[in-house]
Amino acid sequence: MAKQVQQFDELGSGKAKSVANYIVDRLAAEGIEHCFGVAGDYVFPICDAVDSSSKIKWIGCANELNASYAADGYARIRGAAMLVTTYGVGELSAMNGVMGAKAERSLVFHVVGMPSYQHQRVHKITHHTLGDGVFGNFVELSASAACCHAVINPANCVVEMERIIAEARRNNQPAYIAVPSDYAQTPVVPADVKPIVLRSNEAALQKAMAVITERISTSKSIVAFPAFTISRLGLQNKAQKAIEALGCPFVTTLMEKCIFGEGHPQFAGMYAGAQSAPRVRQIVEGADLVLDLGGVNLNDITTAAHSGKIDLSRFITIGLEDVRVGDQVIPNVRLDDILSGLAKLKPSTAPYKVKPEGLAPVNGNASDKITMAALYPRYAAFLRAGDTVVLETGSSSLGVTPTIMPDGVRVEAQVLWGSIGWATPSAFGIALADPSRRTILITGEGSHQLTANDIGAMGRFGANVIVFVLNNSGYLIERALEENPDWTYNDLAPWNYAELPKALGCKNWHTARVATLGELDEAMKAARASKTGAYIEIIGGKMDMPPALAFAHGQLKAMYGDTP
Numbered sequence: 001m002a003k004q005v006q007q008f009d010e011l012g013s014g015k016a017k018s019v020a021n022y023i024v025d026r027l028a029a030e031g032i033e034h035c036f037g038v039a040g041d042y043v044f045p046i047c048d049a050v051d052s053s054s055k056i057k058w059i060g061c062a063n064e065l066n067a068s069y070a071a072d073g074y075a076r077i078r079g080a081a082m083l084v085t086t087y088g089v090g091e092l093s094a095m096n097g098v099m100g101a102k103a104e105r106s107l108v109f110h111v112v113g114m115p116s117y118q119h120q121r122v123h124k125i126t127h128h129t130l131g132d133g134v135f136g137n138f139v140e141l142s143a144s145a146a147c148c149h150a151v152i153n154p155a156n157c158v159v160e161m162e163r164i165i166a167e168a169r170r171n172n173q174p175a176y177i178a179v180p181s182d183y184a185q186t187p188v189v190p191a192d193v194k195p196i197v198l199r200s201n202e203a204a205l206q207k208a209m210a211v212i213t214e215r216i217s218t219s220k221s222i223v224a225f226p227a228f229t230i231s232r233l234g235l236q237n238k239a240q241k242a243i244e245a246l247g248c249p250f251v252t253t254l255m256e257k258c259i260f261g262e263g264h265p266q267f268a269g270m271y272a273g274a275q276s277a278p279r280v281r282q283i284v285e286g287a288d289l290v291l292d293l294g295g296v297n298l299n300d301i302t303t304a305a306h307s308g309k310i311d312l313s314r315f316i317t318i319g320l321e322d323v324r325v326g327d328q329v330i331p332n333v334r335l336d337d338i339l340s341g342l343a344k345l346k347p348s349t350a351p352y353k354v355k356p357e358g359l360a361p362v363n364g365n366a367s368d369k370i371t372m373a374a375l376y377p378r379y380a381a382f383l384r385a386g387d388t389v390v391l392e393t394g395s396s397s398l399g400v401t402p403t404i405m406p407d408g409v410r411v412e413a414q415v416l417w418g419s420i421g422w423a424t425p426s427a428f429g430i431a432l433a434d435p436s437r438r439t440i441l442i443t444g445e446g447s448h449q450l451t452a453n454d455i456g457a458m459g460r461f462g463a464n465v466i467v468f469v470l471n472n473s474g475y476l477i478e479r480a481l482e483e484n485p486d487w488t489y490n491d492l493a494p495w496n497y498a499e500l501p502k503a504l505g506c507k508n509w510h511t512a513r514v515a516t517l518g519e520l521d522e523a524m525k526a527a528r529a530s531k532t533g534a535y536i537e538i539i540g541g542k543m544d545m546p547p548a549l550a551f552a553h554g555q556l557k558a559m560y561g562d563t564p
């Protein structure tokens with residue numbers, strides 16, 4: 001924060017900045033170095049400010065939806081991202097991606113250029129509107145995808161930017177910033193304001209720690225559930241220290257895959273309702289106390305169609321801003337402060353320890369066709385410390401996540417919102433956010449067809465992603481989630497996937513189309529050795545699905561209810 005305050009002070013030096021330049025510089029002070037977006041005339045002043053900035057680089061995407069997905073991925077790694085779109089047509093195209101970031105608590109600052117205040121004042125009929133002279137039609141829509149919003153003018157710019165940055169940080173969700181095009185070019189009116197530092201109320205913090213400590217001392221069995229929000233806020237080290245101090249086992253759901261190394265001796269396994277290993281299910285469902293660190297999301301996917309038997313009365317939920325114990329809520333308490341307090345506790349018994357599971361064996365002959373049983377262990381064996389693997393919604397995430405991963409691998413998936421197509425642009429944003437790690441995209445062809453055009457952006461901006469695309473003749477996730485898998489609407493146009501990188505301008509990428517295990521093994525070796533991006537099309541069976549997806553196919557009534 002000290003660095004951010006120093007950067008903030010620098011914003012006020014020299015001559016008055018334009019509103020556009022002020023917004024760009026202020027967001028750069030939040031650690032953002034790339035801006036994802038699509039240009040448009042109403043947002044040109046913001047685009048100009050980004051393009052002329054020495055702090056933030058413009059990253060043009062194929063469309064606004066892709067840009068919003070890329071910003072989501074970037075924010076997961078960096079803690080915040082910047083997305084720029086034009087009024088109406090642009091911001092509405094981005095809304096699905098921004099809403100997904102809201103659902104999964106990824107902080108995206110969505111900056112939208114509006115028609116000029118002069119035109120708004122006289123209700124002029126302009127393009128990208130409904131032709132009614134009303135210019136507030138879309139503000140409420142875009143604001144609903146955010147946790148806070150502001151319409152910026154020169155007089156309120158400094159104050160409003162601090163308010164929305166603080167609120168976005170408080171909730172770790174998107175903020176919507178609308179700027180009329182003429183105001184964007186006008187100098188800001190200075191204001192004496194400093195960044196808002198988020199802190200716990202000290203009395204509330206002491207009360208919360210006393211309640212938590214008392215429950216811990218009277219519980220015979222405890223399990224920790226570190227939530228996905230831990231990684232969004234960059235609190236992995238603090239959370240791990242807290243769990244180690246408690247000495248209790250911890251579990252994860254699909255949303256928290258590899259939040260800590262799965263070789264940790266206190267890692268009991270992944271919880272997924274009835275799909276859990278019996279030992280894991282007993283640890284979670286039989287615990288006297290479930291310590292929910294960050295607000296775990298027990299949705300139909302993470303619980304395998306709500307097939308578990310979890311007693312929520314045994315939970316202590318430590319949220320981003322409060323602690324809940326039964327019906328008692330203690331507000332104004334920050335998650336990171338509670339984690340620091342937990343790390344000072346001493347375990348009352350010997351710490352839980354289990355021998356880490358090894359990687360699944362890689363089986364099959366070189367001439368064998370590729371099956372899911374042989375594919376997913378190969379993915380795990382391919383990954384290494386320093387990789388970030390991005391999993392598409394559907395069979396990819398449900399197939400990969402039950403597999404033990406090497407320590408040092410980071411996993412990102414959009415489990416709750418579940419918008420197919422998210423993973424390809426998100427992998428692009430993730431690769432730019434941390435180029436020191438290798439980004440691996442694992443996706444199916446159905447999802448990939450929605451957003452594959454940003455493979456071109458990967459090549460343009462040097463994001464050397466390794467892409468695995470499973471070609472199994474249609475939407476496998478859709479086939480699995482209904483009684484009849486053969487409806488024609490689950491079929492797809494048969495693309496020549498391995499030819500996409502060349503067509504989209506990716507120079508010197510390694511590409512391959514593989515149908516046997518031997519071809520796959522060779523392609524994986526070449527992809528790992530490649531100094532540029534790599535793209536591998538994998539031919540799979542039309543109805544060959546991983547066990548978790550096959551289980552879901554048998555739980556349709558539990559997921560969707562009985563047919564009337």
